[in-house]
Amino acid sequence: RAVLIFLLFVHCSYAIYFHVGEKEKKCFIEELPEDTMVTGKYKAQLWDKRSNQYLDSTPGMGMHVEIKDPESKVLLSKSYGSEGAFTFTSHTPGEHQICIHSNSTKWSLFAGGRIRVHLDIQVGENTNDYSQIAAKDKLTELQLRVRQLLDQVQQIQKEQNYQRYREERFRQTSENTNARVLWWSLAQSAVLVIAGIWQMRHLKGFFEAKKFCS
C-alpha cells in the first residue's frame, strides 16, 4: 500500500498537462542564468479508444528529451520511458530549449496518436528538496529555514548577474542601431550627391555630343 500511496503522490505532484499528436514535438524555453540547475519530470499517457481514457503506461512507448543551450549546442539528448525525469545545469546564460517528443509510431497506430503529457519543470532554488537536505545534514528547523533563505539569495544574485549581462547585450544592440542609422544617413547623403553629380556630367556630355548645346 505504501508503494501505491507513493505512486499516487508522484502522480499528483505533476503540475500541468497538455496533449500532443503522435510525432509532434513540443518545445519549451527556459531563460536561465549560469550555473542554475533545472529539473524536469514528465509522464506520458496514451489515449485508449476502447476504455475511453488515458492509460497510465503503454509498453514500448518512450519519449525523447532534448535540451539545447543558447548556442544551439545539445546539452542532453536522451530517450526515456513513458515516465521520466531529467536534470541539467546551465553553463552559459541564456535561452535554453527543452524539447520533448515521442519516439515510436508502433503503438500510435491503434491509439489515434493522442498523447497526454504531464510536465513539471523547476528552476534554481525550487529544485531543492529540503526534507532531504534536512535529513542528510541533520539541520534543525531554523537552520533549514536559513538555508532556504541562503539559496534564495544566491538565486537572486545569479539572476541579477544575468540581468547585467542582458542589459549589456541590449545596450549593444541599441548602440549598434544608433550607429547604423547615423552612418546610413551619411552614406545616403553621399550617394545622393555623387548620383547628382554623375547624372549632370553624364547628361552634359551626352547633350554636347548631340550638339544640343555647345
Next chain:
Amino acid sequence: RTQIELKMQCLLFIVLFALGVHTTYGVELTYELEDNSKQCFFQDITKDTRATMEYQVISGGRYDVDCTIEDPDGLKLYSEKRKQYDSYAWDAQKTGAYQICFSNEFSTITHKVIYFSMIVGDEKPLVDTMDRATALNQMETSCVTIHEGMKNVIASQTHFRLRESLGRVFAEGINTRVQIWSAIQVTIMIIVMVGQVFVLRGLFNTKKPFTRTDT
C-alpha cells in the same frame, strides 16, 4: 468486511488525492505558439483552492494573444482577446481539470513566444513534519517573513526579465529593419539614378530624326 475495507481504502485515496493535488505549487513555462494555432494546458485543481495564472507575450507580431480559462464543465471563467499580458486569479468552485488555452488563430504570419505561470494553492512546507499549527518562535517568524519577501523579489525579477526581453526583441527587430531598409534604399537609389539617365537619353534619341530633317 472487505467492502468496508475497500471503502476505507477509497476514502484514504480520496484524502490523499486531495492532499496530493493540494501540494502542487507553481509552474512556469515559456513556449512558442505557431501561427494560426491553439495550445491548451490543463491543471487539476481541488475545490476551494486559489489559483493564479499570469501570462505575457514575449515576442512576435503585435505581442498579443487570445486567452481563455475554462472550468471542468466547460464554463468560461476568463476570456480575453488580443492581450499583451494579464493575470487572473480565481477560487476553484469545482474539483477537476481546468483548461487554459492560448490561441494565435487570428494571426496567419507571426508565431509567438508566450510565458505563463500558474500557482495553485499554498506553498508546501519545507519538511512534512513542519506543521503550520505549531507556534513559531521569533527567529522562525522573521525567517518566514524574509522568505515571503524573497519570493516577492524573485517574482518581480521575473517580471522585469520578461519586460526586458520584450524590449530587447523589439530593439533587435528595429536593428534588422534598419539594415534591410538601408539595403533596399541603396538598390532603389542606384536603379533610379541609372534609370533616369537612360530614360532621358532615350527621350532625346527618339527626337534625333526630327532634328536631322530640320538641318
